[in-house]
Amino acid sequence: MPAAQAPLRQPHPFIPQPWRDRRIEVILGNLLRTGVLLSAAVVLSGACVYLHRHAHEPADYRVFRGEPSEFRTIPGVIQSVINGRGRGLIQLGLLILIATPIARVAFSVVGFAIERDRMYVAFTLIVLVILLYSLLGSGIRL
Amino acid sequence: MTILEFTGVVAIVSFVAGLLGSLTGLGGGVVLVPLLTIFFHVDIRYAIGASLVSVIATSSGAAAAYVKEGFSNIRIGMFLEIATTFGALLGAFLATRIPTSALAVIFGATLLYSAFLSRKPRTEAQRNLPPDPLATRLRMNGSFPDLGGPRSYNVQRVPAGFSLMFGAGALSGLLGIGSGAVKVLAMDQAMRIPFKVSTTTSNFMIGVTAAASAGIYLSRGYIDPGLAMPVMLGVLGGSLLGSRILVKAETKSLRLVFSVVILVLGLQMLYNGFWGKI
Numbered sequence A: 001m002p003a004a005q006a007p008l009r010q011p012h013p014f015i016p017q018p019w020r021d022r023r024i025e026v027i028l029g030n031l032l033r034t035g036v037l038l039s040a041a042v043v044l045s046g047a048c049v050y051l052h053r054h055a056h057e058p059a060d061y062r063v064f065r066g067e068p069s070e071f072r073t074i075p076g077v078i079q080s081v082i083n084g085r086g087r088g089l090i091q092l093g094l095l096i097l098i099a100t101p102i103a104r105v106a107f108s109v110v111g112f113a114i115e116r117d118r119m120y121v122a123f124t125l126i127v128l129v130i131l132l133y134s135l136l137g138s139g140i141r142l
Numbered sequence B: 001m002t003i004l005e006f007t008g009v010v011a012i013v014s015f016v017a018g019l020l021g022s023l024t025g026l027g028g029g030v031v032l033v034p035l036l037t038i039f040f041h042v043d044i045r046y047a048i049g050a051s052l053v054s055v056i057a058t059s060s061g062a063a064a065a066y067v068k069e070g071f072s073n074i075r076i077g078m079f080l081e082i083a084t085t086f087g088a089l090l091g092a093f094l095a096t097r098i099p100t101s102a103l104a105v106i107f108g109a110t111l112l113y114s115a116f117l118s119r120k121p122r123t124e125a126q127r128n129l130p131p132d133p134l135a136t137r138l139r140m141n142g143s144f145p146d147l148g149g150p151r152s153y154n155v156q157r158v159p160a161g162f163s164l165m166f167g168a169g170a171l172s173g174l175l176g177i178g179s180g181a182v183k184v185l186a187m188d189q190a191m192r193i194p195f196k197v198s199t200t201t202s203n204f205m206i207g208v209t210a211a212a213s214a215g216i217y218l219s220r221g222y223i224d225p226g227l228a229m230p231v232m233l234g235v236l237g238g239s240l241l242g243s244r245i246l247v248k249a250e251t252k253s254l255r256l257v258f259s260v261v262i263l264v265l266g267l268q269m270l271y272n273g274f275w276g277k278i
Helices: A022-054 A074-082 A086-114 A118-136 B003-024 B029-039 B044-069 B074-094 B100-117 B133-137 B158-175 B179-190 B195-219 B225-248 B251-274
Strands: B142-146 B149-153
Touching (some): A022 A086, A022 B003, A022 B044, A022 B225, A086 A118, A086 B044, A086 B074, A086 B195, A086 B225, A118 B074, B003 B029, B003 B044, B003 B251, B029 B044, B044 B195, B044 B225, B074 B195, B100 B158, B100 B179, B100 B251, B158 B179, B179 B195
Antiparallel strands (some): B142 B149
């Protein structure tokens, strides 16, 4: 809808918009929606298994015990999904959720490259590098 | 309480947290952490893990709508995110060297003052400022779909905003909470970005910041699937509803909700600071 894009009060007629290319916004929006819906579906299916088995046990989070390693590492989570554990599925869904902002930043690098905006390709790459550095440097075991 | 009851109640509370978080750009953690620890007697480490999940769920849940509608400004977000992430590194470094209680008191008092400041709507003169040369060079000026049609804006005082974002990052490294509030305030008050653009851009940024620390919390075992499940699903539902409301809401009402939430956050900070709980 190009007509609706024309601002009413335009102090500068040729100011670039946040994303000049509408397609990038639409692709990015769809990417996010897919990621979020996928993670919600996985968490929900894990929740059904977990609640089916444990619904009537008491809930107690007063004392911190830390999670067992099957819920703390990526191979552990995958292994517990294979073993058919509901909580393993929930953790897998959460991992997909955590990946969505990272995918968003990575896709933004591509988006800015398509727009030939070198300055923002550089800015976004800096953010992506710091993000991956703190994720991988945090002791998470892949 | 059985696991079924606990799951149901936490999901309802999380729904409200996600609704408020997506409307204000603060994320769900602001509401969730005190409620989980005080009313559900959840250990603070599990609560922090759940809060991290809630922040990413709010951010990604609402973002799909905000990006498509053209509210959040990715350029502003990416540029400022550099300051926030470096600030967070500094904050984590200073965490053992600075009395965090005193910092919480100062931050709490600042939030109370900001709650008062952010109620004031912008005057017509403040809205139509000429473009700032630096903001123009950084291609930050843009437009968003206001209620009466598309409205363009010129970003002001980029260095002040960038410094505040650095402070926001450092604060989140030091106190573990409250960076969303500084992000919205820096964009709204310092950079004179329209309120809806400020909150939705903050909504984008908090997800990136939270994802950066997700690895630490996961490997330390803070993220419990039984607790995170109702939090994630509830927050996601709330943030989807919140993003629909924001599109149609009056800025005046959004400012009111925002100032009430940061008023509560400020009081919480003062309490934690004075009683040495942080």
